[in-house]
Amino acid sequence: MLNAAADTMRAEIETVPQYWPRLAEYLAGLGMQLDLDTPPQQFAGGFANLNYLIRLDGQPAVLRRPPKGPLPAGAYDMAREFQILSRLWQKFPLAPRGLHLCEEARVIGAPFQIVEYRTGISLRDSLPAPLAGDARVGASLGTTLVDILIDLHRVDPASVGLETLGKPSGFLQRATEGWIKRASVAVDGWGTPTTLQLIIELAHWLRENCVPDASPTLLHNDFKLDNVLLDPTSLAPLAVLDWDQGTRGDGLFDLAVLLSYWTEPGDPAAMHQMAQMPTASAGFPTRQQVAERYAAALGRDLSTFRFHRVLAQMRTAVIFQQLHVRWRRGETRDSRYERFGEIGEGLLQFARSIARGDVF
Structure with missing residues (x-):
């Protein structure tokens, strides 16, 4: 326990x-x-x-x-x-x-x-000592995460009175322009020349490759392991937290957001340094295996998924840049934020690798 x-x-x-x-x-x-x-x-x-x-x-x-x-x-x-x-x-x-x-x-x-209030444990970048290295735990947690997302996306918004939540029409195009704008604001006066160039390249790629919206579903919009409370004995999920970005839109974007935090052993340093989930540990499925499980359960076509991946990975990079700017402005004393600019730049480089088809 x-x-x-x-x-x-x-x-x-x-x-x-x-x-x-x-x-x-x-x-x-x-x-x-x-x-x-x-x-x-x-x-x-x-x-x-x-x-x-x-x-x-x-x-x-x-x-x-x-x-x-x-x-x-x-x-x-x-x-x-x-x-x-x-x-x-x-x-x-x-x-x-x-x-x-x-x-x-x-x-x-x-x-x-x-x-x-719900009680439970929250895990972030590493598994507790009793579980570290246990491939069965990694496999179970990985499956649990994607299955929670599948269950959420099966909920009919109208069945819970959320059929008017958000603006699903044009969701992906608005998300693209919104995150490009946030990226520009986050690095204005703070970004390195490399960061600025990466944002320009990714903005061009996203605008050239934007795909049509699928039928809308409820989105969490920041779903990852530390937003799930787990039973300390069985590791069964007890609650999903942090719904302030929730909306309706293309479910593949929710999946892509999860995968933007999903580190694999061979990923570049920034993916490990952001320290969001322990998915590089033994037993966890790969990003591609997660995507295929989700697609099979909900009958989704992954042929355009690279676009969702690039957009979500850039989004995560921009969030780290925004948090770094808060530290630079003195709005937080949290020392973790000091390295977020460097990590954000590395995540932008990883987004470019996804766009080029070098990684899933």
């Missing part, structure tokens, strides 16, 4: 403070009681949204709010996430239930939501 890591919660000195008495007053006005005798604690891990364990009406719950500082357009959308979590649980039990949304920044300085 595995135990949650001791650093599940941030140390008090590293915790981003919130206006807890003001929150308690706001919730009391709605007939809810925030217990401040049990001080809220900030969860460790993650690079963006701020998450706190609170006690509300005698029960544990999670408060989520965006990070501080300027935010990229369309990112960290609490209202969109709450729309999903207040409904999706009915057909997709791994989605925690949304409990309350506040869109007024006056309460704690930003919109926030309160979400059902």
Whole structure:
């Protein structure tokens, strides 16, 4: 049996403070009681949204709010996430239930939501010592990840009242232009000449190779292992977290986002340095095997999948560039962000290799 890591919660000195008495007053006005005798604690891990364990009406719950500082357009959308979590649980039990949304920044300085608390362990770049090197564990986790995505994409949006979520028509073209724009903004004044040239090359390739949208499905839009809570004994999935980028669109893009974090043993350094998933460990399926399992289950054609892969890999690279800029501007003191510019550039180079057909 595995135990949650001791650093599940941030140390008090590293915790981003919130206006807890003001929150308690706001919730009391709605007939809810925030217990401040049990001080809220900030969860460790993650690079963006701020998450706190609170006690509300005698029960544990999670408060989520965006990070501080300027935010990229369309990112960290609490209202969109709450729309999903207040409904999706009915057909997709791994989605925690949304409990309350506040869109007024006056309460704690930003919109926030309160979400059902689920217990479990979260894994990122390595497997715990008892499991490391066990090929059976790698094979099981790899299959679990793709099967969760398959189950999500089988949900009819209309069956949970999400048939109007997002704008699926033109999704891939908008995503292409949106990530090209974000890339340009992220490196403006901060990027190296190599980074700038890579963005120009990838932007040209994506515009030349954009494919039509498939029938839309519900997308998580940032699905990877550390967004899944696992049972510490069986490693069965207990919850899927972080739905603030959720929408409707081409399911192959969701798959490509997962694979943009899926490191294989022979990948270049940047894929290993981003340290997102332990998929280079023994037993994990390859990216191609994952894609083929997904396609077989849902009857999807992978003939245009290279486009989705390039777009998703560039997206992940840009996210690392954006986080590096936050560090350069002094908006975060997290020392991990210092190397993200270099890693982002390496991920852009990997996206170019995908576009050239050198890797899957």
